[in-house]
Amino acid sequence: SKEEKQAFDTKVDLPWLPAKFAADAVLFVVPKDSPLESISMEDLYKELTSDNKRLIFDGTNSSNLNFVAQKFQKNPSDLKFSIINGNENVAEQLKNYPDKIGVISYNTLSRPFGDEAQRLRSELKIIKVIKDNTEYAVTGNNLKTMTYPFTRVLYFITNEGYYGLGNGFIRFSCQQLGQIIVEKEGLQPYNIFRREVQMR
Known part of the structure; x- marks a missing residue:
């Protein structure tokens, strides 16, 4: 909500960048x-x-x-x-x-x-x-x-201004392997990755 975003902005000196994953x-x-x-x-x-x-x-x-x-x-x-x-x-x-x-x-x-x-x-x-x-x-x-x-939409927000554990987990969750896990848990992945299959 607008109020939640304002609360984040007052406490965290980072831009509001939600990482959407599911x-x-x-x-x-x-x-x-x-x-x-x-x-x-x-x-x-x-x-x-x-x-x-x-x-x-x-x-x-x-x-x-x-x-x-x-x-x-x-x-x-x-x-x-x-x-x-x-x-x-x-x-x-x-x-x-x-x-x-x-x-x-x-x-x-x-x-x-x-x-x-x-x-x-x-x-x-x-x-x-x-x-x-x-x-x-x-x-x-x-x-x-x-x-x-x-x-x-489910998303992560972080107060880490560096590439630490939190940002590493967010990156993993939003990339292909993390999105496969999201799908295995029955949720709808936010990021859809193309799968190319060669037929012989």
């Missing part, structure tokens, strides 16, 4: 047997201003809550919602609240080989988001093009 997203999930398949941006906002507190976030100061609030140009304190601490706990306990909608990060479910992620994927359904009369699912292509309305 696309993540905020997901809206329901139990697998829920009839709900999609929700519009308008309905999401109605839920966030309703005393029903149907949306469950993972904390009162979580990045998921702050990101959704920013999307609607509101402060988190202006919204109404329920809380279960931790992404995994929201996903785990959602079965106890069949009328609620969980709000979690994409990475909670995206790890292809994580036992916990595999189990949660089998129990939960990710609902599509409707914006301007178009339904958007959470797919790799929609994250890459940022057409899914709640896509967010």
